[in-house]
Amino acid sequence: MEGLNAASKKKIAMAVAAHKDEKGPVKLMLHDIQHELGYIPFEAMEAISEATGVSVAEVYGVVTFYTQFTTQPKGKHIINICMGTACYVNGSQMLLDRILELTKAPVNGTSEDGLFSLDATRCLGACGLAPVAIVDGKVYGQAYTSKAVENFVLETLKASRMKN
């Protein structure tokens, strides 16, 4: 675990130790590590493999199968834009393009400055509000015309520039 700092290594070791004697420990360990670090580094998969006897390839398979796990650190702000049918016909592609242009975050990735993660998601179950976006857990309806997400991004960028 050379690339990680001591605090991260300790969190991984604790998550592994906490669940190694439980049934189905891999998902439990991954859940704790995702919660603690915000992502699953490769070193964590190795540690889980060592403790459980499950191969690294299988652990990696679990990580990539469940959308709750990510292998890359998430940005400070997480923007989900629904690309389900109702949202799509109501402008979610235009919203996505605009937010992509502003944040410079790739779709389903994180901006280089670490400020934003941008995810294109399936139906969020709020089609009556289409197009829908969720920013840091807060739901925005009519998100293209309201410009709420756009304004949030612009404000965040402004605040970040003032700090630097």
Ligand code: FES
């Ligand atoms: S299609 Fe976007 S919330 Fe259902």
